[in-house]
Amino acid sequence: MKIIKLNAIDSTNTFLKQLAADELVENFAIVVAESQTNGKGQRGSDWVVESGKNLTFSVLYRNNTNYLKSLFTLNCIVAISIVEALQSESKLIFQIKWPNDILAENKKIGGILIENSIKNQEEVQSIIGIGINVNQTQFEHLPQAASLALLENTIFDKMILLEKITNQLKFNLERLGRVGEDFYWNLYHQKLFKKDVVSTFENTMGNRFVGKIIRVSKEGKLEVLLDDDMQTSFDIKEIKMLY
Incomplete structure (x- = not known):
């Protein structure tokens, strides 16, 4: 190389x-x-x-x-x-x-x-x-x-x-x-950090919510199970995970 x-x-x-x-x-x-x-x-x-x-x-x-x-x-x-x-x-x-x-x-x-x-x-x-x-x-x-x-x-x-x-x-x-x-x-x-662990997220409006990371899709979206048992996909610019 x-x-x-x-x-x-x-x-x-x-x-x-x-x-x-x-x-x-x-x-x-x-x-x-x-x-x-x-x-x-x-x-x-x-x-x-x-x-x-x-x-x-x-x-x-x-x-x-x-x-x-x-x-x-x-x-x-x-x-x-x-x-x-x-x-x-x-x-x-x-x-x-x-x-x-x-x-x-x-x-x-x-x-x-x-x-x-x-x-x-x-x-x-x-x-x-x-x-x-x-x-x-x-x-x-x-x-x-x-x-x-x-x-x-x-x-x-x-x-x-x-x-x-x-x-x-x-x-x-x-x-x-x-x-x-x-x-x-x-x-x-x-190796995915916080997979299957309840975590805190923040959306583009500054609102925080909790959810559990299920997987990352082939399109690179984060699939999260929310506290109402609804599974939602988020793009890179839509949310960030808080430590």
């Missing part, structure tokens, strides 16, 4: 997307930056990291639509790959918080932002942005955030983690055609 290392960049996703538009970039090419000045998280939020302490990188993946019927399956595979890679280097308990946060010991240590563009009937180009809090120890005004170093009380080698994550991601994507999407959906639900 080709790795492009940068010191500082506005966004690795933006850089890789522009690079792929300007020239032919090999599949699984990686752009990693020591510092991101305009990194983005889900719902348009900023992803701010301390320079040199964390992993911020993007991976180019050209999807064969014969294998990948649901685009959210890619989110599942990316999240699972991160968790599997981190488990090989850490004893912490990792989970996936819908739609695409990575948790360790119930604290947010990472996130995923995937940008898809349709190239033709058989191919979708995806820019997979990944941020992992590795060695940062200060998270001002972010009570739910943490890092591997903070939780394990040890310093991690970022490049080893990068290699582990990208190799695991490549492995899982390459065997997708053999094992099928359902294989990864089952793994995803095994």
Whole structure:
């Protein structure tokens, strides 16, 4: 896999997307930056990291639509790959918080932002942005955030983690055609944070309610059993889960 290392960049996703538009970039090419000045998280939020302490990188993946019927399956595979890679280097308990946060010991240590563009009937180009809090120890005004170093009380080698994550991601994507999407959906639900647990949610109006997460649909919607026994699906922008 080709790795492009940068010191500082506005966004690795933006850089890789522009690079792929300007020239032919090999599949699984990686752009990693020591510092991101305009990194983005889900719902348009900023992803701010301390320079040199964390992993911020993007991976180019050209999807064969014969294998990948649901685009959210890619989110599942990316999240699972991160968790599997981190488990090989850490004893912490990792989970996936819908739609695409990575948790360790119930604290947010990472996130995923995937940008898809349709190239033709058989191919979708995806820019997979990944941020992992590795060695940062200060998270001002972010009570739910943490890092591997903070939780394990040890310093991690970022490049080893990068290699582990990208190799695991490549492995899982390459065997997708053999094992099928359902294989990864089952793994995803095994690691889904608060699955089958009564939790508190907040809608776009600021109203709070309780419900139990049943599953995530193939369209990426969260299916919740409400307290009146009615099952409802919510899109990413419709609700957020409160810790």
